[in-house]
Amino acid sequence: MTNYEPIIGIELHAELMTNSKMFCGCKVVDSVEAEPNTAVCPVCLGMPGMLPVINKQAVAFALRVALALNCTIQPHNIFARKNYFYPDLPKAYQISQYELPIGTDGWVDIQLESGEHKRIGIRRVHMEEDTGKLTHLDGGGSLVDYNRSGVPLLEIVSEPDIHSGEEARAYGLKIRQILRYLGVNSGDMEKGVLRVEPNISLRPVGTTAFGKRTELKNLNSFKALADGAAYEIARQAEILDAGGAVVQETRGWHDTKRITFSQRSKEEAEDYRYFPEPDLPPLHISDEWIVQVQAGLPELPDAKIAHYLADYGLSEYDARVLAEEREVAAWFEEAAAHFPDAKTITNWVLNNLFQLMNEHKQTIGEMQVTPTGLAELLQLVADNTLNNNTAKEVLADMFTTGESAKAIVAAKGLAQISDEDAIAALIATILDQNPNQVTAYLNGKEQLRGWFVGQIMRTSQGKANPALVNTLLTTQLAQRRLSDEA
Ligand SMILES: [Zn+2]
Numbered sequence: 001m002t003n004y005e006p007i008i009g010i011e012l013h014a015e016l017m018t019n020s021k022m023f024c025g026c027k028v029v030d031s032v033e034a035e036p037n038t039a040v041c042p043v044c045l046g047m048p049g050m051l052p053v054i055n056k057q058a059v060a061f062a063l064r065v066a067l068a069l070n071c072t073i074q075p076h077n078i079f080a081r082k083n084y085f086y087p088d089l090p091k092a093y094q095i096s097q098y099e100l101p102i103g104t105d106g107w108v109d110i111q112l113e114s115g116e117h118k119r120i121g122i123r124r125v126h127m128e129e130d131t132g133k134l135t136h137l138d139g140g141g142s143l144v145d146y147n148r149s150g151v152p153l154l155e156i157v158s159e160p161d162i163h164s165g166e167e168a169r170a171y172g173l174k175i176r177q178i179l180r181y182l183g184v185n186s187g188d189m190e191k192g193v194l195r196v197e198p199n200i201s202l203r204p205v206g207t208t209a210f211g212k213r214t215e216l217k218n219l220n221s222f223k224a225l226a227d228g229a230a231y232e233i234a235r236q237a238e239i240l241d242a243g244g245a246v247v248q249e250t251r252g253w254h255d256t257k258r259i260t261f262s263q264r265s266k267e268e269a270e271d272y273r274y275f276p277e278p279d280l281p282p283l284h285i286s287d288e289w290i291v292q293v294q295a296g297l298p299e300l301p302d303a304k305i306a307h308y309l310a311d312y313g314l315s316e317y318d319a320r321v322l323a324e325e326r327e328v329a330a331w332f333e334e335a336a337a338h339f340p341d342a343k344t345i346t347n348w349v350l351n352n353l354f355q356l357m358n359e360h361k362q363t364i365g366e367m368q369v370t371p372t373g374l375a376e377l378l379q380l381v382a383d384n385t386l387n388n389n390t391a392k393e394v395l396a397d398m399f400t401t402g403e404s405a406k407a408i409v410a411a412k413g414l415a416q417i418s419d420e421d422a423i424a425a426l427i428a429t430i431l432d433q434n435p436n437q438v439t440a441y442l443n444g445k446e447q448l449r450g451w452f453v454g455q456i457m458r459t460s461q462g463k464a465n466p467a468l469v470n471t472l473l474t475t476q477l478a479q480r481r482l483s484d485e486a
Contacts, residue, residue, distance in 0.1 A: 059285070088132035111170065391405075416463050
């Protein structure tokens with residue numbers, strides 16, 4: 001058996017979350033929820049004689065993505081017509097960028113599960129428009145919805161730097177994370193606003209020529225991307241090992257059978273007869289605009305993780321989890337600005353808040369606990385007004401009622417007892433009430449110490465300061481030992 005090197009390049013299509021479409025004033029609507037064919041006009045329905053106008057917001061979003069992916073920006077942009085006929089494309093051509101895309105020669109760093117980092121080249125980022133959506137009916141016939149026709153679409157093409165299903169998945173996840181950070185795409189693959197199409201080929205290790213490749217479609221998740229690519233790698237290796245030849249074709253992914261299947265063969269590159277779109281002038285992107293968009297980019301995930309490691313002393317794992325989504329990161333940073341110990345904030349966010357969010361199925365944007373609210377709660381723990389356990393209960397109350405920590409503590413009388421005399425008196429009472437346990441303890445049954453602590457905490461309704469209980473209990477038990485021995 002030959003050892004093969006898998007070569008994978010990925011084309012990723014992302015709809016841009018602009019208010020209106022790429023070349024007309026129609027609203028961009030949710031393609032799953034909106035009534036079909038309600039966000040359409042003569043331009044996006046391809047009526048003859050209608051003229052497209054470029055959506056500046058879409059170009060600004062494309063520019064953000066190209067800059068975030070470290071691309072060289074093309075100042076002189078030309079739109080082209082990509083000609084083909086299909087029922088979801090009423091003009092019989094798609095306006096796209098061909099020879100002069102907005103961004104070229106970029107890169108993105110990915111991290112694999114082993115912790116290894118890898119840089120993947122970005123060949124090009126270009127602007128185009130989405131097509132309509134076809135629904136094929138079981139009984140025959142198809143329905144077409146043009147709400148999606150003309151929605152701004154960005155195509156991001158990687159270099160063939162990806163060598164396994166796992167790397168493909170890590171790359172897809174990273175691009176999605178960046179798009180979400182930039183606020184240009186929701187990343188919702190189930191709604192089709194983000195689509196990935198890997199092309200996969202094998203070549204014997206040590207050789208340089210590319211083998212025949214297959215392209216995968218219908219991948220509706222990053223797991224499907226990883227599994228589909230792994231399946232194709234194994235399938236092609238088997239064909240090559242048996243002395244066969246891989247057919248260059250488009251293959252679909254069957255999500256329940258977990259296999260790929262042939263859709264159509266693609267012997268030659270399709271001839272789309274590209275030519276410059278005569279209805280649109282060249283689009284010039286000025287240096288000033290590039291500088292302005294660059295300055296407006298948010299801190300991106302890799303930079304944020306580095307910043308958390310250096311400035312907050314977090315572990316790499318914690319930093320990654322906090323930086324995974326921009327909203328969570330922003331929430332954490334605001335809380336950290338109001339409380340001096342970022343590690344304590346991190347623990348409370350990752351353990352307690354995430355658990356509450358899970359239980360109540362709420363996102364960080366939906367929940368009622370604010371960053372300053374958590375900081376106030378942790379301040380009550382820091383100054384010994386609350387112990388950790390009571391603070392957890394208070395947080396759960398804050399989560400469901402939206403009340404502040406101080407208000408809940410006052411209303412429920414939860415403030416911790418840190419008065420030494422009061423606690424000493426409480427301990428003395430418990431020890432007096434349980435002479436048999438005291439004797440047993442003094443005779444060596446040391447595990448009874450935990451039982452005493454439990455009694456004291458229960459009698460104080462959990463409000464006794466645990467550190468003080470520990471110290472004072474040690475003192476009183478020692479005194480009783482002395483009086484016992486005397
Ligand atoms: Zn329209």
